[in-house]
Amino acid sequence: MLALFFMRRRCQSTLRIVCLCLVAAFPRFGQAQAVVEELGKLYASGQLAAAISLGEKELRTHGEQNGVSMFVGRAYTDKQQFQAAIPYLTRSLTAAGSSPDVQAWSEAYLGTCYYALQDYAKANQAFEHVVAAAATKNVTAYATRRLGMLRAQELAASWRFVETAHYRFHLQAPEHLGSVEEFTAAHERAYERSNRFFQAPLPRKIDYYVWDERALATKMLGQNLGFTVPELLTTHALKGQTKGHETAHVLTFYGLQPSPQTRLINEGIAVCFDQTTRDRMELARQATGGTVDVWQMWEKPQTYSDDQLYPVGGALLEYLLAHSPEADVKQLLREQTPELGRKLFSKQIADFEKELSTPGPGLVAVSGSFQKNTPSPAEAAAPVKLDAALVNATVERQNAADKFYKILVLLNGVPIPAAQMQKINPQQIRDVKVLKTKAEITPYTDVELNGIILITAAG
Template sequence: MKTKLTFFLLFICFLANGQSPQVQELGKLYMSGKYDQTIEKANKYLNSDPENLDYKVILGRALTDKGNYKEAISHLQYAIDRDNSWRKAWGLGYLGTCYYMLSDFDKSESALKSCINLNATKNATRYSARRLGIFGYDSFYKDWTVKESKHIRFHFQNMSDQKIKLYIESREKAFVEINKFFESSVPRKIDFFVWNSRDDAKRIVHANLGFAEPAYCIVHSHFQQTKGHELTHVISNYSNQITQKTGLINEGTSVCFDLANRNDEKLVFDWIKENNQKIDIKDIWANWRKYPHELTYPLSGLFVNELISEFGKEKFLAFFSNQTYENAKTVFGNELDILIEKFENKYSG
């Protein structure tokens, strides 16, 4: 949702500044998430107008969102060096993201702070300010302990050396275990922020713990949260090119692989008994936010486990890139509805 809002704000910016039909076309493509088409068109227009800053900014942003960070930098920097308005602001914000993903943290922090200091547009400033928090650049983190394992860079707010050692071992083991299934190539070490205080986290990152930012390979977690839930969000995001996520499947997958010793069946049965309500998987699939987390999280984990058990890893991962019911029908066939009916009957009492 935040990504779509960013697209929309960019497009409004184009319209408000009376941009050319070509720029508006690129804005629409970018706003629709059609990055490949955006990149192709922007390069085409740059061939005839190589100094156009709008083309450069849009191309740089599309390349960033595609994960082509090194290529994006030159286009973003070109606009930054020649502009002092919203183009420079967004260029700096996205430049900060590129350098972060390339693990050049000093340049990343500098670009984000430059965007904030420029204060050319409220939305670009907000974009960069949020990333200062989630990337770990806020001065609040200056006394945190940073440790690295093979796959994860940990940031500890307040934990003893012995507990840090055990925590790192358990999460590194969890990463390996989870990725045996997904076989993902995560593009960089996961930055895993381990918070001691939920209130502090709310103040600095403006979100409730825990959460993952898979596009940036980031996890922010309370130290008592499950080993695998947020890690799974990051790892699974790189199992395939994800085109459509749904709450039932995306959260269900992370619950299924969270490595917690929890009786989810009991949680679901207790909720049904207390609320006297039948389970409707298709409605939950389509209207995830309509239902309470007390039901949807344990139920979705159980449902994903059923899908994997019934159809196997290969088919599940083929489906996972587009998590809609319609795609599930395409991949799993009519057997999907049979599985859903059996699953619902199991929890109907």
């Protein structure tokens, strides 16, 4: 009986010690979770320096926790400090307590670091491992796209290679670009004009891939053509794209180091600096009908299509540059938040919205909104030279092996995609004209086409 008493006392004492240890440990566990959550918020909002500072302090004080080193490594990667990022990403990848998603993101960003440092074998190994692990949908998609870029790099080894002062061009079908010398020189001129504003020091030349087969590119890269990964100094474009759009993303990234970025402003920069002579305000009017809430578009870009965001963003940036100090605009491009926009440009943006609501030459006011002005058959048939970017936005390929564009449709002088053509009410069509020969097509565009259909319809 006495032995049982002492055994019970010992068990109670042990239990008390265990409980005291748990009480002491749980607050720290909660604090650790709070730190990781705060790191996630800082990283997601683009406050990279703050994320690095908090993460390094936490690691010095308490050692590794699930995700701390990962966030520090990802922040260093996004700041293009790739050598600094690698030890942190390696630590979070190999730490015993790291969850599968933390390990996957760590290895994916390690792959990006190796890619940027041009250690393509290690980059390939990292991305392949992440794809095979399939830890989460997002990280798998991220690694898949990066892996596609490496595959494209291997494919492009057989393409024509041309190196200029600021580019390494990889041309799938140089014979379809007209003069290769003029093509590359035009990009160099666009680079020089844009960089007078950005003053960006690039660590190396831009790898600029010019595809001729859209379907093959989309399948290999896992995304549509016309994108740039600035930290990897890599662009994948379709022939005929504007000379300055994608390069503007690179120059913004290295010249102004924007953080955070917002879609309206970030894409607006590229449209504003695409080095075309298009009437951007008129394009924005046509995309929106002349009515737009800039703040709503800025804060909730997911509720708008790219067909609206891009032209409005480009027209807005062009307007701000014309009506505001350049230093203020550059400050906005560095910190692309609506809050800063309200602080610096409330009046200018109100004036922009007012000007946007004024009908341009291609629109007429109807019941409080804008509609396209319907010209006469003679006016609709009058040649208006369309730049390649506008053509590429509407035409489609026939198939992966096709070397020429399909048919361009002009509805009352405005390019439309095939899907929109199918929605035209036949009863509203007033005139149709088909252009087939090169002599007929050239007055409208320099892009190679199988034909142009001119449609005149009532509004």
